[in-house]
Amino acid sequence: xxxxxxxxxxxxxxxxxxxxxxxxxxxxxxxxxxxxxxxxxxxxxxxxxxxxxxxxxxxxxxxxxxxxxxxxxxxxxxxxxxxxxxxxxxxxxxxxxxxxxxxxxxxxxxxxxxxxxxxxxxxxxxxxxxxxxxxxxxxxxxxxxxxxxxxxxxxxxxxxxxxxxxxxxxxxxxxxxxxxxxxxxxxxxxxxxxxxxxxxxxxxxxxxxxxxxxxxxxxxxxxxxxxxxxxxxxxxxxxxxxxxxxxxxxxxxxxxxxxxxxxxxxxxxxxxxxxxxxxxxxxxxxxxxxxxxxxxxxxxxxxxxxxxxxxxxxxxxxxxxxxxxxxxxxxxxxxxxxxxxxxxxxxxxxxxxxxxxxxxxxxxxxxxxxxxxxxxxxxxxxxxxxxxxxxxxxxxxxxxxxxxxxxxxxxxxxxxxxxxxxxxxxxxxxxxxxxxxxxxxxxxxxxxxxxxxxxxxxxxxxxxxxxxxxxxxxxxxxxxxxxxxxxxxxxxxx
Ligand SMILES: Cc1cc2nc3c(=O)[nH]c(=O)nc-3n(C[C@H](O)[C@H](O)[C@H](O)COP(=O)(O)OP(=O)(O)OC[C@H]3O[C@@H](n4cnc5c(N)ncnc54)[C@H](O)[C@@H]3O)c2cc1C
Numbered sequence: 001x002x003x004x005x006x007x008x009x010x011x012x013x014x015x016x017x018x019x020x021x022x023x024x025x026x027x028x029x030x031x032x033x034x035x036x037x038x039x040x041x042x043x044x045x046x047x048x049x050x051x052x053x054x055x056x057x058x059x060x061x062x063x064x065x066x067x068x069x070x071x072x073x074x075x076x077x078x079x080x081x082x083x084x085x086x087x088x089x090x091x092x093x094x095x096x097x098x099x100x101x102x103x104x105x106x107x108x109x110x111x112x113x114x115x116x117x118x119x120x121x122x123x124x125x126x127x128x129x130x131x132x133x134x135x136x137x138x139x140x141x142x143x144x145x146x147x148x149x150x151x152x153x154x155x156x157x158x159x160x161x162x163x164x165x166x167x168x169x170x171x172x173x174x175x176x177x178x179x180x181x182x183x184x185x186x187x188x189x190x191x192x193x194x195x196x197x198x199x200x201x202x203x204x205x206x207x208x209x210x211x212x213x214x215x216x217x218x219x220x221x222x223x224x225x226x227x228x229x230x231x232x233x234x235x236x237x238x239x240x241x242x243x244x245x246x247x248x249x250x251x252x253x254x255x256x257x258x259x260x261x262x263x264x265x266x267x268x269x270x271x272x273x274x275x276x277x278x279x280x281x282x283x284x285x286x287x288x289x290x291x292x293x294x295x296x297x298x299x300x301x302x303x304x305x306x307x308x309x310x311x312x313x314x315x316x317x318x319x320x321x322x323x324x325x326x327x328x329x330x331x332x333x334x335x336x337x338x339x340x341x342x343x344x345x346x347x348x349x350x351x352x353x354x355x356x357x358x359x360x361x362x363x364x365x366x367x368x369x370x371x372x373x374x375x376x377x378x379x380x381x382x383x384x385x386x387x388x389x390x391x392x393x394x395x396x397x398x399x400x401x402x403x404x405x406x407x408x409x410x411x412x413x414x415x416x417x418x419x420x421x422x423x424x425x426x427x428x429x430x431x432x433x434x435x436x437x438x439x440x441x442x443x444x445x446x447x448x449x450x451x452x453x454x455x456x457x458x459x460x461x462x463x464x465x466x467x468x469x470x471x472x473x474x475x476x477x478x479x480x481x482x483x484x485x486x487x488x489x490x491x492x493x494x
Pocket of ligand 1: 246294393
C-alpha cells in the first residue's frame with residue numbers, strides 16, 4: 001500500500017495538468033453525466049468508485065440488485081478502458097481514505113453526484129465538510145433528476161421551498177430546460193492501487209432483464225421502447241397484461257442512463273409529424289412519468305425528515321398495524337385476491353412489479369390489512385432491483401394517504417374491480433398465479449364471495465387457490481371509519 005502511494009505521488013508531481021477526482025455513485029455512466037462534466041471543468045479526471053458498506057449491505061439483502069450493481073460498475077470500468085482510463089475502486093469510503101486517494105491521484109478537487117435519500121445525503125455532507133477541512137475543493141451536483149430541485153423551487157417561491165403537490169410541480173417542471181449535459185472529458189492516467197471490482201459472493205438469480213446492465217444496453221432498450229411500445233404507454237402503465245412499460249427504473253436508479261437523455265429522446269420522438277393524437281398523448285404521459293420521478297426526488301431533497309415519518313404531519317399518531325394474521329400471505333402472494341397476488345409473485349419472480357399491480361398490492365396492505373406502509377416498503381426493498389429510496393418512500397406515502405396526495409380520504413382500491421377493469425381476461429394474473437391458469441374467467445363479474453366460489457370451483461386440494469384473507473368492503477370501511485374518527489378528534493379534516 002505504501003509503495004503504491006509513493007509511485008502515484010511521483011505520477012501526480014510530474015503531472016502539470018490540474019486534476020480532479022470524480023467519485024461515481026448512482027451515476028454509473030459516461031454520457032450525459034453532470035458530475036463528470038463538473039469534474040472535467042477542474043482538469044483531467046481520475047475516475048473512482050467507492051464500494052460503500054451501506055450500499056453493500058443493501059445489495060446483500062437483494063441478490064438481483066447486487067447483480068445489477070456489480071454488472072453496472074463492471075460495464076462502467078469497461079467503458080472507461082475503451083477511453084484509455086481505469087476505474088479506481090476503493091472500499092475505504094472514509095474521509096481519510098478519500099483524501100488519501102485524491103492526494104495520490106494529484107487531484108485538488110473532488111466531485112460527485114448528490115443522493116436523494118436522507119441517510120446517504122447525511123453521509124455525503126459529512127464527507128464534504130471533512131474533505132474541505134483537509135483543503136480539497138468539493139463540487140456536488142444534481143445528476144439524477146432531469147430538472148434540479150432548486151430550479152423548480154425557484155419558480156415557485158423566492159425562498160426556494162420545494163413543491164408538496166404534484167400537479168403544480170409538473171406544470172412548472174414542463175417549462176424548465178432539461179437538456180443533456182455535453183462535455184469533453186479528458187481522463188488522467190494515474191497508476192493507482194485499485195481494489196477489485198465489486199463482485200457477487202453467490203451466483204445471481206435470474207434477473208428481470210436478460211442483458212448485463214450497461215449504458216449501451218439501457219440506451220438500446222430505451223430506443224426500442226420509443227420505437228414502438230411507447231405509443232401505447234397511456235394504457236400500458238394501467239394494463240399489466242398489455243403493452244410493456246419502459247422498464248428503465250433500475251437503470252435510472254443506478255444512473256446507468258440519465259433522465260435528461262430519456263427526455264431528450266422522447267422530445268425527439270415527439271417531433272415525428274406522422275404521430276396520431278393518441279400516440280402524442282402517450283408520449284406526453286411517458287414524459288410526465290419522468291416528471292413524477294423528479295417530483296419525488298425534490299420532495300426527498302426539500303423535506304428530508306419525511307422518509308420515515310410521512311409528509312403529512314396531520315396523520316401523526318394515527319395507529320398503524322405492525323402485523324396482521326395475513327401479512328405473510330400478502331408477502332407470499334396468497335391473499336386470495338388475484339391481482340394483488342400476481343403483483344407480489346411477479347416481484348418475487350423478476351425483481352420488478354407492474355405499476356398498476358403496485359398500486360393495488362400496496363393499497364391492500366395499507367387499508368385491507370391496515371399495516372404500516374413502511375413494512376410494505378421494506379418488504380419490496382428486498383426484491384426490487386431498482387434502488388431509489390426517495391421513489392419508494394414517495395410512492396408508498398402517496399398510496400398510504402400521508403404523502404403528497406392531498407385527497408381528503410385515502411384512495412382505497414377495490415382489488416376485484418381493479419382486476420375486472422385492468423386485466424379482464426386474466427392475462428397477467430394467469431401468468432403469475434398459475435393455479436388460476438386453467439380457469440376461463442379469473443375476473444368474476446360479481447362481488448368477492450361469488451368471485452371466490454367461482455375461482456375455487458375448478459381447483460383441487462393442494463393446487464387450491466386460497467380464499468380471500470379478508471373481506472375487502474368490510475375491511476376498507478372499517479379503516480375509513482377509524483381514519484375519519486381520528487381526523488375529527490384531531491381537527492385535521494380538510
Ligand atoms: C407503492 C409503489 C412503490 C413504488 N416504488 C418504487 C421504487 O421503489 N422505485 C422506483 O423507481 N419506482 C417505484 N414506484 C414507481 C413506479 O411504479 C416504477 O417506477 C415503475 O413501475 C418502473 O417501471 P418502468 O420503468 O417500466 O416505468 P414506466 O411506467 O415506463 O415509467 C418510466 C419511468 O418513469 C418513472 N416513474 C414512473 N412512475 C413513477 C412513479 N409513480 N413515481 C416515480 N417515478 C415514476 C420511473 O423512473 C420509471 O422508470 C412505485 C410505485 C408504487 C405505486
